[in-house]
Amino acid sequence: MTRNPAVRDLTCRDCGDSFDPADATGPCPACGGHLAVTYDLDAVDVSTEAFADRRYEGIARYADLLPFAAETLVTMREGTTPLVPCPDLADEWGVGEVYVKDEGRNPTGSVADRGMALGVTAAAEAGAEDVALPTTGIEGQAAAAYAARAGLDSHSFVPSRATFDAKAMINVHGGDMSVVGGRYEDAVEAFAETVAEEGWHSLAAFETPYRREGHRTLAYELAEQLDWAAPDAVIYPTGEGVGLAGTAAGARDLAELGFVDEVPECYAAQAAGCAPIVEAFEAGATETEPWETPDTICGGIEIPDPAGGAEVLDAVGESGGGAVATVDRDVLEAAVDVAQSAGVELGATAGVAASGARELVERGELGADDTVVLVNTLTGNAEADVLRSHLMSKGI
Ligand SMILES: [Zn+2]
CATH class of the missing domain: 3.40.50.1100 (Rossmann fold)
Structure with missing residues (x-):
C-alpha cells in the first residue's frame, strides 16, 4: 500500500457519493462527475518544521499532504520553484509586495x-x-x-x-x-x-482526480516561502481551472491544519477574448456558459468550456477573490513590462496574471498593504514568438 493513510476517500462534487480510491480511478462511477480526494486532516502527522528537513526535493517534500507516499511518486523534482520578489513592480502598482512564482522553472517549463x-x-x-x-x-x-x-x-x-x-x-x-x-x-x-x-x-483535467491534487503543492510552497504566512492575493492564469482549483484546495487545508492563519484571495485571470469564468463570476453564476467565439493570442488558456468552471467559481468565491479579464494587447504588454522591469520571463499566456493584477489595482481590489503573487504558469521561451510579434507591432 503506497497510499497516504490520511486519504479518506474520493468524493463526487456532483452527487456527493464517496468511493474507495482503489475502486475509482477516473470520473465518478455513479454519475460521471468530478471526484475530489478528501483527507482526514486529524490523521496528518506533520509540522511546518518537518518540511525544512525533508531530503526529498520537489513536490515529494509535501507527501504528507498528498495522496501518495514520496517513494511512489513519478517525479522529476518538479516544484520548489523560486518565489521572485519584484519590488519595482510593487512600487509602480502601489501595492505592498509583488512576487512571481516562477513555474517556468519546472522540468517541462510549466506548472x-x-x-x-x-x-x-x-x-x-x-x-x-x-x-x-x-x-x-x-x-x-x-x-x-x-x-x-x-x-x-x-x-x-x-x-x-x-x-x-x-x-x-x-x-x-x-x-x-x-x-x-x-x-x-x-x-x-x-x-x-x-x-x-x-x-x-x-489524464484530462478533472477526469483524473489527481492532477488537481498535484497543484495543491503550489499553495504549500507559497506558504513555506513566505515563512508560513499566506499571501494576500494569488493571481492565476486560468484555462480548464485545475491549477487554481488545486492551489485553493491546498491553501484551505493549510489553514485548517493551522499552518497559516488565513487563505489568500484567489483570482482567476483570463484573456478577454475567452473569459467564461470571468463572465460567470461577474454574473454571480455558479457555473460557466460555453464561450461562443473564442479569440485570443493566449492559446494555452483559450478554453471556451472549462471543465473546472464551477469548481473555480466556488474556490475564488470562498477565498474572497474573484476573476479578471484583460485584452490581449494589455496581456502582452504586461509580460514584456515584467521582463523589462524585473528581468523575469513570463510566458505570453501568463501575462494575464500581470495585466490582471494591474486591473485589480485600478479597481482598488489590491492595495498598499497587500502581498501579491503572480503565478507564471509557463516559461517565457515557450511563447517567445508571440512576445516578439507584440514588440514588432509597436515598431520595435
Ligand atoms: Zn457522482
Missing part, C-alpha cells in the same frame, strides 16, 4: 508538471499502460514526459494552433500525438471519441 506527476503516478498505480488527454499543448508535453518516465505510452490530442515547441516536445518524449484541425474543443471531441474505445486512462 502542468505538478499535476501531471500525480496524474501519471495514479495511472501507474491503477495499472494503466496508456494515458491520454486533450490539451492546448503544454499539458501534452508534460504528460508525454511523465509517461515516458513511468514507462507508459501517452496520447495527446492537440488543436492545430498549439505551439510548435509543445508539439515538437511531445514527439521528443516519444508521445503519440493527434493534431486536430480547428480549436481546442475539436481536440476535446476527438479525444472523447477515442479514449473510451481504446480503453486508455484519461
Whole structure:
C-alpha cells in the first residue's frame, strides 16, 4: 500500500457519493462527475518544521499532504520553484509586495508538471499502460514526459494552433500525438471519441482526480516561502481551472491544519477574448456558459468550456477573490513590462496574471498593504514568438 493513510476517500462534487480510491480511478462511477480526494486532516502527522528537513526535493517534500507516499511518486523534482520578489513592480502598482512564482522553472517549463506527476503516478498505480488527454499543448508535453518516465505510452490530442515547441516536445518524449484541425474543443471531441474505445486512462483535467491534487503543492510552497504566512492575493492564469482549483484546495487545508492563519484571495485571470469564468463570476453564476467565439493570442488558456468552471467559481468565491479579464494587447504588454522591469520571463499566456493584477489595482481590489503573487504558469521561451510579434507591432 503506497497510499497516504490520511486519504479518506474520493468524493463526487456532483452527487456527493464517496468511493474507495482503489475502486475509482477516473470520473465518478455513479454519475460521471468530478471526484475530489478528501483527507482526514486529524490523521496528518506533520509540522511546518518537518518540511525544512525533508531530503526529498520537489513536490515529494509535501507527501504528507498528498495522496501518495514520496517513494511512489513519478517525479522529476518538479516544484520548489523560486518565489521572485519584484519590488519595482510593487512600487509602480502601489501595492505592498509583488512576487512571481516562477513555474517556468519546472522540468517541462510549466506548472502542468505538478499535476501531471500525480496524474501519471495514479495511472501507474491503477495499472494503466496508456494515458491520454486533450490539451492546448503544454499539458501534452508534460504528460508525454511523465509517461515516458513511468514507462507508459501517452496520447495527446492537440488543436492545430498549439505551439510548435509543445508539439515538437511531445514527439521528443516519444508521445503519440493527434493534431486536430480547428480549436481546442475539436481536440476535446476527438479525444472523447477515442479514449473510451481504446480503453486508455484519461489524464484530462478533472477526469483524473489527481492532477488537481498535484497543484495543491503550489499553495504549500507559497506558504513555506513566505515563512508560513499566506499571501494576500494569488493571481492565476486560468484555462480548464485545475491549477487554481488545486492551489485553493491546498491553501484551505493549510489553514485548517493551522499552518497559516488565513487563505489568500484567489483570482482567476483570463484573456478577454475567452473569459467564461470571468463572465460567470461577474454574473454571480455558479457555473460557466460555453464561450461562443473564442479569440485570443493566449492559446494555452483559450478554453471556451472549462471543465473546472464551477469548481473555480466556488474556490475564488470562498477565498474572497474573484476573476479578471484583460485584452490581449494589455496581456502582452504586461509580460514584456515584467521582463523589462524585473528581468523575469513570463510566458505570453501568463501575462494575464500581470495585466490582471494591474486591473485589480485600478479597481482598488489590491492595495498598499497587500502581498501579491503572480503565478507564471509557463516559461517565457515557450511563447517567445508571440512576445516578439507584440514588440514588432509597436515598431520595435
Ligand atoms: Zn457522482
